Amino acid sequence: MAGGAPDYIVVGAGAGGAVVAARLAQSGQRVLVIEAGGDPSAEIQDGAQDMPVRDAIRVPAFHAFASEHPDLCADYWVKHHDDPDLCRRDWRYDPQRGGVLYPRAKGLGGCTTHHAMIMVRPNDSDWNQIAAITGDAGWRASAMQRHFERIECCRYRFFLWRWLARLTGLNPTGHGWSGWQTTERAIPMRAILDLPLRLALRRSINSATDVLEGEGARWETSTLDPNDRRWWNRGIAGIRVAPLGTRRHARHGPRERLLDIHERHPDRLELRLHCKVLRIEIRDGRARGVLIRTRDGTTELIEARREVILAAGAFGTPHLLMLSGIGPAAHLESHGIRSVQDLPGVGGNLQDRYEIGVVNRMKKPWRAMRGVEYTRKDRHYRIWKWFGRGNYASNGVLFSLALRSDPRLAETDLHCFALLADFRGYYQGYSERIRRGDYLSWVILKAYAANRAGSVRLAGPDPDTQPEIRCRSFQGPGGDEDLDAMVRAILIVRRLGDSLDDQVAAEEEPGRQRSSDASLRDYVRDNAWGHHACGTAAMGPQDQGGVLDSRLRVHGIAGLRVVDASAFPRIPGYFLAMAVFMLAERAAEMIAEDAVTQP
């Protein structure tokens, strides 16, 4: 970097790294971002390809293809259970790899370049719980609200709300109106014009309301917006239409934010792509810099003037900490790594949400899906490109149903998403199945799962050896209740499916032959997956397994912070990206404050 060492080195340009780096550079700090991947969408396009990476990233309907694009993939293979026999019961289990595919992306934007773009803020209780664990009132929901408003640029609510906020400062919906993350809604008109689909939707929604009323649940449909402050957090069940992180209906997020700041402040923000950080350089109890391997294979030591900020994701961050001697001392020493700081919490506390599919094959293909080939050569692509409309402006989710699995819960914990696709979780080649136009899949997401027993551990001292990731699904206290909650959700989704009897040819997953609670429990335990890993270098007191203090500093090592999904002590809300953005914005603020108090 011109002018000597950067003030800050940020490792990883994903949801956490890109956001914290952009804000620090914008506020005058000199920042170097080191990212293992590149910026594939900036690379030359091959016009002959059905789906060049640039389109895979930008077109909302192509997100599944983005997640399998070879230029973006940085996938992991995870074990859902300790028992190998139980692992093998999942048909997605790959015996050669010894695990189930867990999609991850590399490159500018990290997983936000292939994620499904759903932008839902965490619940207030999530932030308040962090405040309670850390004793830092700055994490309270009331304090985090301004970070959300700083991030979001809401484009889907009635414009008068925006004007009211701008002209009077009154902002009853709590949305942000001029941040860097544009949020939009995509309602595909073709879906509305497809009579059988419209009928199916109406029937499902009617059945859903019957289910909700039958359950005596408090519910409402007057507000479909999950991010509206006037009613969020009351644990109310209902129908939701999630906003997407798009601008003019093309993917937009941390990657664009980082590139924008880079263009405006090239003197303060440097991006080094295709460089893998091998370890953190620690001397005399302080992180001094990082050792990297560049694209041509040479290694280089880069020093930071102030701090190293780790943002390599829930698997990458604990991996790097352990490679650098920070973690459970006995475990590190068993791999020949000298312990620098004994922190047993590193790589523990791995948490995720459980997901399971109920996949229906329809008797006839949906009319709305006619001609949908998911290539840049079909007419739907042209409609998206020229008008920003049509099927490809949507991520494929029609709506979701939010429920509480137990009336005593303060928040809804089950979200059932209706998807016009054949989706059965992640395995190599899963995106090909999405092309089928005669499916309706329900994806059930169980939030606030009890499991905290998962772990990321070294499989060897070589940075290129993937760590061993064990989810230990449904283990420990609360595991049985989570299984029961998912079975209940399957039964509810089936009741919605019953109203479409004349349209459905067969329920292919789990299949109606699985009718007893016991067989559905087995099905869920064997097949549930997740893709929102977090918590593996969590904030909290060191003697309770915490790795970071409330300002995201690694206990016992100066000049080292973690700013990504690893930092959450408990998995927040229903989706992770917005939670990570808010955490990263607060991190930037704290880092700038500390720079003043500790010059």
Ligand SMILES: Cc1cc2nc3c(=O)[nH]c(=O)nc-3n(C[C@H](O)[C@H](O)[C@H](O)COP(=O)(O)OP(=O)(O)OC[C@H]3O[C@@H](n4cnc5c(N)ncnc54)[C@H](O)[C@@H]3O)c2cc1C
């Ligand atoms: C298929 C899929 C769909 C999803 N859909 C949604 C959704 O719709 N809504 C939502 O809110 N969330 C969604 N998520 C989750 C969300 O995208 C992630 O939780 C979030 O991006 C995590 O942010 P992060 O900063 O922790 O890590 P990441 O975004 O994964 O970023 C980590 C970055 O660090 C880099 N890196 C790692 N190791 C090194 C190293 N040694 N040297 C240099 N660089 C390194 C990686 O290349 C990567 O760019 C989805 C996730 C997946 C996988």
